[in-house]
Amino acid sequence: MCGIVGLFLKDPKLEPRLGELLTDMLITMTDRGPDSAGIAIYSRGKDGHAKLTVQSADPDRDFADLADKLGKAIGSHVRLAQKDTHAVLDLPSDRLEAARHAIRDIAPNVKVMSAGEGIEIYKEVGLPKDVAARFDVAHMQGTHGIGHTRMATESAVTTMGAHPFSTGSDQCLVHNGSLSNHNGLRRELIRQGMTFETQNDTEVAAAYVSHKLKEGQNLGQALESGLDDLDGFFTFVVGTKDGFGVVRDPIACKPAVMAETDQYVAFGSEYRALVNLPGIDNARVWEPEPATVYFWER
Ligand SMILES: NC(=O)CC[C@H](N)C(=O)O
Numbered sequence: 653m654c655g656i657v658g659l660f661l662k663d664p665k666l667e668p669r670l671g672e673l674l675t676d677m678l679i680t681m682t683d684r685g686p687d688s689a690g691i692a693i694y695s696r697g698k699d700g701h702a703k704l705t706v707q708s709a710d711p712d713r714d715f716a717d718l719a720d721k722l723g724k725a726i727g728s729h730v731r732l733a734q735k736d737t738h739a740v741l742d743l744p745s746d747r748l749e750a751a752r753h754a755i756r757d758i759a760p761n762v763k764v765m766s767a768g769e770g771i772e773i774y775k776e777v778g779l780p781k782d783v784a785a786r787f788d789v790a791h792m793q794g795t796h797g798i799g800h801t802r803m804a805t806e807s808a809v810t811t812m813g814a815h816p817f818s819t820g821s822d823q824c825l826v827h828n829g830s831l832s833n834h835n836g837l838r839r840e841l842i843r844q845g846m847t848f849e850t851q852n853d854t855e856v857a858a859a860y861v862s863h864k865l866k867e868g869q870n871l872g873q874a875l876e877s878g879l880d881d882l883d884g885f886f887t888f889v890v891g892t893k894d895g896f897g898v899v900r901d902p903i904a905c906k907p908a909v910m911a912e913t914d915q916y917v918a919f920g921s922e923y924r925a926l927v928n929l930p931g932i933d934n935a936r937v938w939e940p941e942p943a944t945v946y947f948w949e950r
Contacts, residue, residue, distance in 0.1 A: 654800065654802055654815075654829075654921070655681025655800065655801040655922075655925070656681070656799070656800055656828055656889050656919065657800075658896065659919075659929075660795075660796040660896035660916060660948050661795055661796060661916050662915055662916055663916065667695075670792065670796070671792030674789065675784045675789050677925045677926065677928075678801060679781050680920075682779055682780050682781065684801060685803040687802045687814075688783070688802045688810075688814035689775065689776070689778060689779060689782075689799070689800065689802070689814065690776070690800050691775070692766065692772070692891055693772050693773075693774075693794045694822070695793060696795060698742075701743070701744065701745060702745040702747075703767070703771070704740070704748070704755070704764055705740050705772045705773050706741060706755065706763060707765050708737060708739075708762050709737065709761070710761065711738075715732060718732055718758070718759055722741065722758060725754035726754055728744050728747045735787050737776060738787060748821070763811070763849070766822075769893060770822055771891070773818055773824060774789065775815065779801075780799070795950070797891075798816055798896075799826075800814070800815035805853075808850075817854050817857075818858065819855065819858040822891075825857055826854070826888070827854035828887045828906040828908075829886040829887060831853040831882055831883065831886065832883045834857075838856045841856065853884070860874075860878060861875070861878065865892075871892050871895045871947055871949070872947035875888070875890065875899040875945040875947065879945070884901070885906055886899075887906040887907070887940075888900075894949050896947075896949075897948075898919055898945075899943075899946070900942055900944070904940075908920075909926065910940055911926050912935060913931045913932075913935045913936070
């Protein structure tokens with residue numbers, strides 16, 4: 653199984669409620685995936701600033717002097733805000749890549765969950781209600797977000813094996829299904845310079861999309877390409893800084909439902925994830941077609 657939820661806001665008035673709405677949606681999907689849960693929240697960045705979301709199994713030790721050390725390494729001021737096992741590092745946008753590299757040497761036990769101007773990713777082993785509470789997701793504001801609760805099929809139940817996977821700046825992808833050609837694709841993507849943290853099939857799909865974006869495709873085109881190159885079962889929901897995409901494989905046996913109003917576009921693995929959204933009774937509700945790319949950008 654696995655449960656996916658997504659919410660792309662069109663009406664800024666709902667932005668203060670993004671975390672609350674997504675948390676409720678994700679908790680409703682708990683019985684689709686008991687292993688781990690994660691959420692990506694996109695918010696309006698501050699001009700000239702970027703964020704690295706990092707994770708540590710021993711946050712008190714690893715985060716104590718991380719901002720100072722990283723600041724010295726990249727020659728800029730870095731601010732750290734800790735939330736449980738995760739921390740968000742705020743730094744100048746033009747130092748983001750340098751920081752991403754420096755962190756590997758400075759703090760080898762610290763894992764980068766996401767990097768970008770808008771994105772933050774929080775994910776851990778555990779149930780949606782516990783993971784959301786640990787990171788106080790319900791109080792987060794933002795423009796769009798994607799959540800996932802996992803029943804593992806392809807790799808170990810670990811923090812890094814949880815979804816969303818982020819393999820490029822401000823990008824993330826979640827998946828319900830399993831890919832049958834991920835090992836070959838992973839080898840090909842490694843040849844093209846991509847790096848991997850896990851043996852997970854979904855991470856390969858995320859890296860595939862990132863690679864296509866790097867080659868100059870937009871999100872919609874990257875997902876179209878994926879229909880040709882990815883074998884197996886998938887319902888994917890994908891986020892970028894300003895975009896939100898959905899695609900299902902040509903058989904589409906993994907459930908999906910979408911709803912759209914003047915205020916938002918919403919995705920749920922099942923309709924019950926959407927029932928508490930404002931105005932849902934008057935929303936246009938539909939099942940995304942097999943092998944069809946749905947793509948919104950602000
Ligand atoms: N049950 C699923 O949809 C699993 C998704 C993916 N194959 C994983 O193991 O993470």
